[in-house]
Amino acid sequence: MARKYEFSWELLGDIGAGRPNLGNTTRVEVYRLMQFTFRDIIEKHVGATETDEIFYQAGQLAGQAFYQHMITPTDDLNHFVNQLKETLKELGMGILRVEQVDMDKGELILTISEDLDCSGLPEDSYEICTYDEGFIAALL
Helix, strand or coil, X not given: CCCCCCCCHHHHCCHHHHCCCCCCCCCHHHHHHHHHHHHHHHHHHHXXXXXXXXXXXXXXXXXXXXXXXXXXXXXXXXXXXXXXXXHHHHCXXXXXXXXXXXXXXXXXXEEEECCCCCCCCXXXXXXXXXXXXXXXXXXX
């Protein structure tokens, strides 16, 4: 299948040149408007399960690119987590907290508050943060 928009970091463009007056910030409602309208239309075409998988995979792709361009590689878990905390907060993406670590099992329990996708949404019977899950899975 021919690809029109295979992702690369360069597709993000030169924000300074493209938005000399508005800069690189916008309101969360604008981001959520884009995300939830994409989700709605994709779900109409392929169903809820496949839509969740698409958003998870998109989150994974974003997490991989984010790691490559925004995180300095390290083998030290504490350094990595602290670097990730600072970067997410600096970019206004959320506030990362490590709730629990079990190195023997290789398990981490993380929470991200004030995130772009889910914080402040009403509680519902279904998951909406599948993009975030893929993003974090790729980072780890």
